[in-house]
Amino acid sequence: MRVLVVDDNATFLMQMKKFLSLKGFEVDTCAGGKEAVEKLQRERYDVVILDLKMPDISGLDVIREVKKKGVKTNVIVVTGYGEVESAVEAMKLGAIDYIQKPFDGNDIARIIERAGKKKLPAFPEYFAFNTGKIIIASIPPKEDIERELNVIADEYIDLKKSHNLLHILDGIDANTTLIVSGISYLLKTAGKEEVKKQLKNFIQEVEKKEANILIVCRGEEEKKLLDEICVEEDADIDEMIETCKSPIRRKLLHLLRTHGAMGYSEIMRGVGVEYSSKLAFHLKKLCNLNLVEKTRNGYILTPYGEHLANILDTFVMKKKRVAYLCKF
CATH class of the missing domain: 3.40.50.2300 (Response regulator)
Known part of the structure; x- marks a missing residue:
């Protein structure tokens, strides 16, 4: 070559x-x-x-x-x-x-x-980039998925042996692409609410690892479940946009997500505000919204603040990490 x-x-x-x-x-x-x-x-x-x-x-x-x-x-x-x-x-x-x-x-x-x-022509349609290995987690034979999507997998996981999606995250690193097919099987074995909870947690964990997910949807029941998850994600994005209209708040959330606990003077330098009163106003606003809290070690993000900061960073960097493909 x-x-x-x-x-x-x-x-x-x-x-x-x-x-x-x-x-x-x-x-x-x-x-x-x-x-x-x-x-x-x-x-x-x-x-x-x-x-x-x-x-x-x-x-x-x-x-x-x-x-x-x-x-x-x-x-x-x-x-x-x-x-x-x-x-x-x-x-x-x-x-x-x-x-x-x-x-x-x-x-x-x-x-x-x-x-x-x-062997990778399909993926530009779904993801802005893909530089790592491809893992297929499915019920149908791996070869069927490879032919269907025109890809070559580096690894295969049988969902019948891994009933919980979170179990397949071991060894996943940045820019790995996970192709998941077989949600209907999980719905039959674990039930809708459990699978919905698993999928939401699974998507959040994969995004933290900066990997990609392609979920292949093969029926109305699967599509309905994925639509529900998408609607909830959109609501989170809307709330993030409303909260982070101010560039100071955006910088603040990003700083705390990147560096962890920070003192007031550190934040002031990092955000680049000239007046302490301006920073104090936005910090108070974020604390009132339960996004930031003050501890002995400094200001930190609350779990909810961490969640919105993750959405913000993904949104700003334009990383399309999750895609759904209907095949029915």
């Missing part, structure tokens, strides 16, 4: 070429976007590993240029911290995947392998 790595960092190019060559890939490198566009017009590559930030032209412009010129290849974009928006834009332009520096070499090798075989 031919791979082109495009990055303005010479050390990164050297390391990638050495590592991927040892993995059996045929690797070429380019030190800039313009060189990459020219090379892609002359030669055919199965996969392009493309840095988004380069001094001559950006990775986004590279994608635009090769698209105009009719070049067909699978592009995986590489970003730094805080560049989620650019990664999403790249995927809208046609990139099939994204990975964030620093990354594990085995992860990028696995993504290249999948991309080169063109």
